[in-house]
Amino acid sequence: MNDRQARLRRLPSVDALLAHSAMRDLARAYGREPVADAIRAQLAAIRREILETGQPGISEESLRKRIEESLRQQHRPTLRPVINATGVIIHTNLGRAPLSVSAREAIFAVACAYNSLEFNLETGARGSRQTHARRLLRDLTGAEDALVVNNNASALILILSALAKGREVIISRGQLVEIGGGFRIPAIMRESGAALVEVGTTNRTRIADYKAALTDDSSMLLRVHTSNFKQIGFVQQPTLEQLTALAHARGLLAVDDLGSGSLIDTALFGLEHEPMIQESVAAGVDLVCFSGDKLLGGPQAGIIVGKAEALAPLKRHPLARAMRVDKLTYAALIATLEHYRRGDALERIPVWRMVACPLDDIKRRAADWAAHVDGAVVSGESTLGGGSLPGAALPTALLAIHSAAPNRTLEQLRAADPPVIARIADGRVLLDPRTVLPEQEAALLAALKAID
Ligand SMILES: *Cc1c(COP(=O)(O)O)cnc(C)c1O
Numbered sequence: 001m002n003d004r005q006a007r008l009r010r011l012p013s014v015d016a017l018l019a020h021s022a023m024r025d026l027a028r029a030y031g032r033e034p035v036a037d038a039i040r041a042q043l044a045a046i047r048r049e050i051l052e053t054g055q056p057g058i059s060e061e062s063l064r065k066r067i068e069e070s071l072r073q074q075h076r077p078t079l080r081p082v083i084n085a086t087g088v089i090i091h092t093n094l095g096r097a098p099l100s101v102s103a104r105e106a107i108f109a110v111a112c113a114y115n116s117l118e119f120n121l122e123t124g125a126r127g128s129r130q131t132h133a134r135r136l137l138r139d140l141t142g143a144e145d146a147l148v149v150n151n152n153a154s155a156l157i158l159i160l161s162a163l164a165k166g167r168e169v170i171i172s173r174g175q176l177v178e179i180g181g182g183f184r185i186p187a188i189m190r191e192s193g194a195a196l197v198e199v200g201t202t203n204r205t206r207i208a209d210y211k212a213a214l215t216d217d218s219s220m221l222l223r224v225h226t227s228n229f230k231q232i233g234f235v236q237q238p239t240l241e242q243l244t245a246l247a248h249a250r251g252l253l254a255v256d257d258l259g260s261g262s263l264i265d266t267a268l269f270g271l272e273h274e275p276m277i278q279e280s281v282a283a284g285v286d287l288v289c290f291s292g293d294k295l296l297g298g299p300q301a302g303i304i305v306g307k308a309e310a311l312a313p314l315k316r317h318p319l320a321r322a323m324r325v326d327k328l329t330y331a332a333l334i335a336t337l338e339h340y341r342r343g344d345a346l347e348r349i350p351v352w353r354m355v356a357c358p359l360d361d362i363k364r365r366a367a368d369w370a371a372h373v374d375g376a377v378v379s380g381e382s383t384l385g386g387g388s389l390p391g392a393a394l395p396t397a398l399l400a401i402h403s404a405a406p407n408r409t410l411e412q413l414r415a416a417d418p419p420v421i422a423r424i425a426d427g428r429v430l431l432d433p434r435t436v437l438p439e440q441e442a443a444l445l446a447a448l449k450a451i452d
Helices: 002-010 014-019 021-030 032-053 060-075 101-111 131-141 152-164 185-191 207-213 240-249 277-282 308-316 318-322 327-342 350-356 359-370 406-414 438-449
Strands: 088-090 145-149 168-172 178-180 195-199 218-224 253-259 287-291 302-306 375-385 393-401 423-425 428-431
Touching (some): 002 032, 014 021, 021 032, 032 060, 088 350, 101 327, 131 145, 131 277, 131 302, 131 327, 145 152, 145 327, 152 185, 152 218, 152 287, 152 302, 152 308, 152 318, 168 207, 195 207, 218 240, 240 253, 253 277, 277 287, 359 375, 359 393, 359 438, 375 428, 406 423, 406 428
Parallel strands (some): 088 375, 168 218, 218 253, 253 287
Antiparallel strands (some): 287 302, 375 393, 393 428, 423 428
16 A cells, blocks of 8 residues: 555646647647646546555656647547548538538638628629529529528528418428428428418328318418338329429429439439439429528528519518528529539539449448458448438448447547547448548548557
C-alpha cells in the first residue's frame, strides 16, 4: 500500500503540468480552464487506477498525451463526415445525398466571397434569389415556373397555407402517409389551416370518390406519392391525368407531392419506375413538389415547379420568406441541375453513380477490401433509401468480416477517422462498396486494417 502512496505522491501537480509548453499550447487552443479541468480529470482517473488496480504509475509524457487526447475527444465536432458502407444510397441519418464535385466547388466559391445572390449584374439593381435556379428547373422539367424552399415538407406547408387555408383539400385514404420523423400528411394539413377530406379506402380510390366529395369549399385535389411503403394486390388509384382533368373542370388545383421525384428513369437500372417530375408536369398538374436531396442528388431543398399562376401566391406568401434557402444551397442546387442539363448526371452525381455502378466494379472493390481483413465477398442487396422505391434492391457484392464480436467490430469501425458505418446481418459485419465514395477508399482500408 505504501508503494501505492508513493506512486500517488510522484504524480505531478496541476500547476506543474500547466506550466509545460505543450500544455500552454493546448491552453491557447482550448482555453486555460478547460485544460486545467482536463488535467484534474486525468489525474483523478490515474489516482483511481493506482489505488484500485495497482497501476504502476505513469510518465509525465504519457499523462500529457492522455490529457491532449481527452481534450481532442471532448471538443471533436459532433457533425462529421462519415463513410457510408451500409449500401443505403440515400441514407437519411447519414445526410442523404453526398454532393458532386462541382456542387462542392460551387459552394466553396460562393462561400468565399460576396456574390450576386440578390443583385442583378446587368442592371446594377436589386435582384431576386429565386431567379438563379428557375431557368434550369423550367428547362429540365418543362414547367412554367419554379420556387425553391428549405425542404419538401416546407414546400407542402407553403402550398397548403397559400392556396388551401380555410378550404377543403381532397386526398385518398391510401395516401395519408407518415414520411418519417413524425411528419404526417394529416398533421401538416391541420397546421396549414386546410381541411382534410379523405376519400376512398386504404387500398382503392376511384376518380368517382373524388368527384363525390367536391363541395363549394373544395380548393385542391392532392396526390401524395406513397414513397416509403408499397401496396400490392387489390389496389387502385386514379391517374394524375384523371385527377387533373377533374380538378380543372371544377376550377380547382391539382397538386402532386412526389417526395423524391426523379429526373432520370429508375427503370433503366432494373428498378421499378419511380414517378418522374417531367411526367407530373406533362400530366398538367398545377404544382409538383419534391426534395432536393433525395433522387435529385443535390442539397437539402424543397422544389416546387408548375404553373406560373399557381406559383405566384406562393412567392408572395410571408412563409416563403421564412422558408427561403441560403446562397450555399442555391450554389449546390444549380451545380447539381447543370449535370442533368449537360447529360453527365449518371457519371457525376454520386447518388446516380452509385445506382448505375456495374456489379463487376463493386465485386472487384469488395475483393480488394477482403485482402486487408479476415473476410470474404458475399452477394447481397443495396437499397435506394430516402423514401424512394421501398422494397426495391440493387444486386451488390459485400465484404463480410469474420468477427467473433460483431458489435465490437462495428464499434471499432465507428471509432475510425472518419467513422465507418457498417451493419450486421446473420452475425456478420457487412460493408457495401456501392455507397463508399472512391475518395474515401484509402481511409476505409486503414480502418479495416486497424480492426483487431
Ligand atoms: C420525403 C418526403 C417528404 C419530405 O421531404 P423533405 O425534403 O425531407 O422535407 C414529403 N413528402 C413525401 C411524399 C416524401 O417522400
